[in-house]
Amino acid sequence: MLDSDKKQTLINRLKSIEGHVRGIERMVEEDAYCMDILKQVKAVQQALERVSALTLENHLNTCVTTAIRSEDDVEKTRVVTEIMDVFKATGKL
Amino acid sequence: MLDSDKKQTLINRLKSIEGHVRGIERMVEEDAYCMDILKQVKAVQQALERVSALTLENHLNTCVTTAIRSEDDVEKTRVVTEIMDVFKATGKL
Amino acid sequence: MLDSDKKQTLINRLKSIEGHVRGIERMVEEDAYCMDILKQVKAVQQALERVSALTLENHLNTCVTTAIRSEDDVEKTRVVTEIMDVFKATGKL
Amino acid sequence: MLDSDKKQTLINRLKSIEGHVRGIERMVEEDAYCMDILKQVKAVQQALERVSALTLENHLNTCVTTAIRSEDDVEKTRVVTEIMDVFKATGKL
Numbered sequence: 001m002l003d004s005d006k007k008q009t010l011i012n013r014l015k016s017i018e019g020h021v022r023g024i025e026r027m028v029e030e031d032a033y034c035m036d037i038l039k040q041v042k043a044v045q046q047a048l049e050r051v052s053a054l055t056l057e058n059h060l061n062t063c064v065t066t067a068i069r070s071e072d073d074v075e076k077t078r079v080v081t082e083i084m085d086v087f088k089a090t091g092k093l
Numbered sequence: 094m095l096d097s098d099k100k101q102t103l104i105n106r107l108k109s110i111e112g113h114v115r116g117i118e119r120m121v122e123e124d125a126y127c128m129d130i131l132k133q134v135k136a137v138q139q140a141l142e143r144v145s146a147l148t149l150e151n152h153l154n155t156c157v158t159t160a161i162r163s164e165d166d167v168e169k170t171r172v173v174t175e176i177m178d179v180f181k182a183t184g185k186l
Numbered sequence: 187m188l189d190s191d192k193k194q195t196l197i198n199r200l201k202s203i204e205g206h207v208r209g210i211e212r213m214v215e216e217d218a219y220c221m222d223i224l225k226q227v228k229a230v231q232q233a234l235e236r237v238s239a240l241t242l243e244n245h246l247n248t249c250v251t252t253a254i255r256s257e258d259d260v261e262k263t264r265v266v267t268e269i270m271d272v273f274k275a276t277g278k279l
Numbered sequence: 280m281l282d283s284d285k286k287q288t289l290i291n292r293l294k295s296i297e298g299h300v301r302g303i304e305r306m307v308e309e310d311a312y313c314m315d316i317l318k319q320v321k322a323v324q325q326a327l328e329r330v331s332a333l334t335l336e337n338h339l340n341t342c343v344t345t346a347i348r349s350e351d352d353v354e355k356t357r358v359v360t361e362i363m364d365v366f367k368a369t370g371k372l
C-alpha cells in the first residue's frame with residue numbers, strides 16, 4: 001500500500017507522462033523529425049522507469065517486508081516469485 | 094517523414110498509451126496492489142517500444158535511405174551517428 | 187550465500203557463457219556477417235540475464251530475508267537500497 | 280565486413296569480457312556477496328553493449344550503405360528488416 005505522499009508523487013508523475021505522450025502526438029501530427037520523436041519516446045520510457053522504481057521500492061518496504069516477517073514460507077515464496085516474474089517477463093534485469 | 098497511414102497508426106497508438114497511463118493513475122488512486130501497477134507500467138513500456146520500432150523503421154526507409162543514396166559522406170555519417178546516439182544514450186542496444 | 191547446488195549451476199552457466207564469447211571471437215576472426223555476430227552477442231546477454239535472475243532470486247531468499255527478519259530497520263533499508271541501486275544504475279527495471 | 284583495426288578492437292574487447300566472466304566464476308566459487316556478483320554481471324552486460332554498438336555502427340557504414348546504394352529495393356528491405364528483427368527479438372529498442 002502507498003502512503004498518501006507517495007500516492008500523490010506517483011499520480012503527479014503519471015499526469016506529467018500523460019502530457020508528455022500528448023506532446024508526442026502533436027509532434028507526429030506536425031511532421032516532426034523521426035529521431036526527435038524517438039528521443040521523446042525514450043524520455044517517456046525513462047520517466048516510466050522512475051515510476052516503476054518508486055513502486056518497487058515501496059513494495060519492498062511494505063508488502064514484501066510484511067510477507068517475509070510473517071515467518072510464513074508460502075508467503076515469502078509468493079512475494080519472491082512475483083518479483084522474479086515481473087523481471088523475467090520483460091527480459092530486463 | 095511519415096506518410097498519412099503511418100502517422101494515423103502512430104497517433105492511434107499514442108492515444109491508446111495516453112489512456113493506459115490514465116488507467117494507471119486511477120489504479121494508484123484506488124490503492125491497487127503495487128505489483129499490478131508495475132505490470133501495467135511494463136505494458137505501457139512495451140507499447141512505447143512498438144511506437145519506437147515503427148518510428149525507427151520508417152526513419153531507416155526514408156531519411157536514412159535518402160541520406161545514404163545522396164552519396165554525400167557527411168550526410169551518411171550524420172544519420173549513422175544519430176542512430177548510434179539514440180541507442181547509446183539509453184544503454185539499450 | 188549460495189548453496190552448493192546453486193553455486194554449481196551458476197558456475198556451469200558462466201563457463202558456457204565464456205565458451206560462447208570465445209565462439210564470437212572466432213566469428214569475428216573469420217569475418218562472419220555483422221548481424222550474425224550481433225545475434226550471438228544478444229544470446230550471451232540473455233544467458234547473463236538468467237545468471238542475474240538466479241543470483242537475485244537467491245539473494246531475496248537468503249540475505250534479504252535474514253535482513254528483513256532481523257527486525258532491524260537499518261538493515262532492511264540497506265538491503266532495499268542495494269536492490270534499488272543495482273536496478274537504477276543500469277536504467278533497467 | 281570489419282576492417283582489420285575494428286576486428287582487432289572487437290577481439291580485444293571480447294577477450295577482456297571472457298576474462299571478466301572467468302573472474303565472476305571465481306567470485307561464485309569463493310562465496311562472494313550476491314549483490315557484488317550481480318554488479319559484475321551488469322558490468323559484463325555493459326561491455327557487451329559496447330561490442331554490439333561497434334558491430335551495428337560498422338554494419339550501418341558498410342553492408343547497409345552498400346545495400347541501400349544498390350538502388351535495389353529488395354536489398355534495402357532486407358537490411359532494414361534485419362535491423363528491426365534484432366531489436367524486436369530482444370524487446371530492447
